Amino acid sequence: MINAMIKWMQRYEGWVGAGGALCLLAGLYLSLVASPPDYYQGEVVRIMYIHVPLVQTAMLAYSVLFAGSLWYLWKRDPIVDNLCHAAAGISAFLTAAGLITGSIWAKPTWNTWWTWDARLVSFAVMFLILVGYLMLRTFVDDPEREARYAAVLAIVGFVDLPIVHFSVEWWRTLHQPLSISMRGVALSGEMLRPLIVMSIGFSALFVYLLMVRTQMLYLTRLLHAKKGRLLSHAHLSDLDT
Amino acid sequence: MSRLYLRWGLLISAVGVIAWLAAGYYTRHLVSVTPEAVVNGQLTGDLVRVQGMVEAGTLAGDVESGRVRFMLGGEDEAIPVRYDGPPPENLRELKTLVAIGRWEAADRVFLAHDLALVSNYGFVMGAYAIGLIPLGLFLFAMERRVGLLYREIKQSKLYEPEADQDVDAR
Numbered sequence: 001m002i003n004a005m006i007k008w009m010q011r012y013e014g015w016v017g018a019g020g021a022l023c024l025l026a027g028l029y030l031s032l033v034a035s036p037p038d039y040y041q042g043e044v045v046r047i048m049y050i051h052v053p054l055v056q057t058a059m060l061a062y063s064v065l066f067a068g069s070l071w072y073l074w075k076r077d078p079i080v081d082n083l084c085h086a087a088a089g090i091s092a093f094l095t096a097a098g099l100i101t102g103s104i105w106a107k108p109t110w111n112t113w114w115t116w117d118a119r120l121v122s123f124a125v126m127f128l129i130l131v132g133y134l135m136l137r138t139f140v141d142d143p144e145r146e147a148r149y150a151a152v153l154a155i156v157g158f159v160d161l162p163i164v165h166f167s168v169e170w171w172r173t174l175h176q177p178l179s180i181s182m183r184g185v186a187l188s189g190e191m192l193r194p195l196i197v198m199s200i201g202f203s204a205l206f207v208y209l210l211m212v213r214t215q216m217l218y219l220t221r222l223l224h225a226k227k228g229r230l231l232s233h234a235h236l237s238d239l240d241t
Numbered sequence: 242m243s244r245l246y247l248r249w250g251l252l253i254s255a256v257g258v259i260a261w262l263a264a265g266y267y268t269r270h271l272v273s274v275t276p277e278a279v280v281n282g283q284l285t286g287d288l289v290r291v292q293g294m295v296e297a298g299t300l301a302g303d304v305e306s307g308r309v310r311f312m313l314g315g316e317d318e319a320i321p322v323r324y325d326g327p328p329p330e331n332l333r334e335l336k337t338l339v340a341i342g343r344w345e346a347a348d349r350v351f352l353a354h355d356l357a358l359v360s361n362y363g364f365v366m367g368a369y370a371i372g373l374i375p376l377g378l379f380l381f382a383m384e385r386r387v388g389l390l391y392r393e394i395k396q397s398k399l400y401e402p403e404a405d406q407d408v409d410a411r
Contacts, residue, residue: 025255032263032369039330042358043271047368054372093379097372104368108361205376212383219390227397 003079006218009211016211020204027053027201030194038191047105049194053202055098055123059161061091061206062126065133066158069151079218081147084154085137086213090206092130099127110174118167119175126164129157143221242388249381256373271360273339276315279351287343291320291351292359294337304332313340313351320344326354 031049038045068084071077102120103113114120133153140146168177179186187195273290293313302309307328312319322340324332331338339360342353 021252021255025259028256028259028369029262032259032365033266037358043360043362044364046365050369050372093376097376101368101372104364104371108364205380209380209383212380212387216383216387216390219387219394223390223394223397226394 003218005079005083006215009215013208013211013215016204017208020201020208023197023201023204027194027198030197035194036190041109044105044108045191047101048191049198051098051101051105052195053198054094054101056199057202057206058091058094058098058126059164060203061087061094061210062130062158062161064210065091065154066161069154072147072151073155076144078143078147078221079214081151082217082221083210083214084147084151085217086210088130088133088137088150088154089213090209092127092134094206095123095127095130099124115174117174118171119164119173122160122164122167126157126160129153129160133157242385242392245384245388252377267360267362271362273360275318276313276320277318279320279344280318282346284344288341289344289351290339290341290357291322292337292339293319295332295334297334300332300334304329320351321349322351322353324353324356326356329356331358332356 027049031046035046035049037043065084065087068080068087072080072084099120102123106115107113133150136153137146137150140149167173168175185192271290273292274284276291276293278284279289279291291313293315296312296314296319299312300309301311302324305328307324307326309324309329309332311322311324311332311334313322322342324340324342337359339357340351340353341355341357342351344351
């Protein structure tokens with residue numbers, strides 16, 4: 001039997017994917033063609049429209065991993081474990097992309113690819129936590145123990161997220177402070193529009209990726225389990241004969 | 242699986258159109274030439290964008306009023322620039338920038354009406370390519386894997402009720 005959550009994903013993934021693709025295409029047009037260059041940074045400011053949504057979505061993915069891990073430890077539902085595993089893989093991917101695009105943006109603006117800045121270091125730590133999470137999932141043989149240990153690691157690692165977010169407020173950093181905060185929005189409307197459209201597009205893309213990857217992990221587990229069961233049946237029949 | 246390839250074909254086409262529009266924008270608004278190309282007469286069109294460095298000790302005039310003169314240097318050549326436009330906010334000696342205007346071959350002076358920052362478009366394209374292409378490949382690989390898994394499950398008839406369940410039902 002296919003899990004009810006997987007059936008729900010199959011039904012709605014097309015709509016989410018199409019919405020995300022349309023938002024991203026509109027966002028790409030706005031950010032690469034329609035938006036103006038910055039007076040101080042020039043054309044390089046266009047990197048913001050891909051770097052910021054990537055980082056935001058990576059943090060959203062980690063938040064989903066955190067919530068899913070709490071849920072798993074409470075209910076011990078294997079499909080939630082698949083969801084967490086999927087969110088971790090996507091978050092690691094987006095974090096790596098966020099680090100690389102940030103580095104590319106840093107070179108023309110700060111004249112360096114990397115600096116030991118609080119925001120950059122805390123974000124790199126988040127990447128290492130996710131890599132550790134994914135490695136842990138390959139090292140433990142027992143699936144139940146693997147899921148439990150991974151959930152605990154994800155919950156402990158969540159402490160890094162507020163540090164990433166508030167690092168530019170708590171310490172003097174080379175990284176610019178928050179452009180959108182309780183104090184207001186420090187961006188012009190022409191720049192805010194592509195940023196919002198790209199952020200919505202990446203968030204929808206993340207939900208779509210999560211749906212696809214969760215299905216992939218669930219189906220792989222289902223196939224292994226059923227094949228194993230069939231093999232053991234065949235083995236028992238051989239023994240009987 | 243054919244629907245998967247069709248969907249991805251459409252998506253790649255749409256991204257191709259945006260890349261083409263961006264390349265057009267780049268060619269129209271951002272491509273610049275060197276001072277050497279200006280001196281050698283390798284110009285296309287009336288409006289020219291020249292990228293070079295404002296040479297030390299050559300900036301003269303009133304920056305506040307937007308009427309200044311300076312030498313814009315390249316690798317081997319430097320051209321005199323007469324700027325008359327909005328007060329420039331980023332103009333200073335040893336600054337690399339782009340002067341926008343036309344070349345007066347008879348007077349051998351470049352008449353600029355605007356100044357822009359160096360476009361650095363390679364960094365922008367690099368960031369978008371690194372941000373989007375691996376993500377697209379990652380998603381395509383996952384979608385394809387899911388399609389193959391569903392096919393494998395259906396072909397192996399694993400949807401059928403298992404022997405244990407049948408026994409229980411009976």
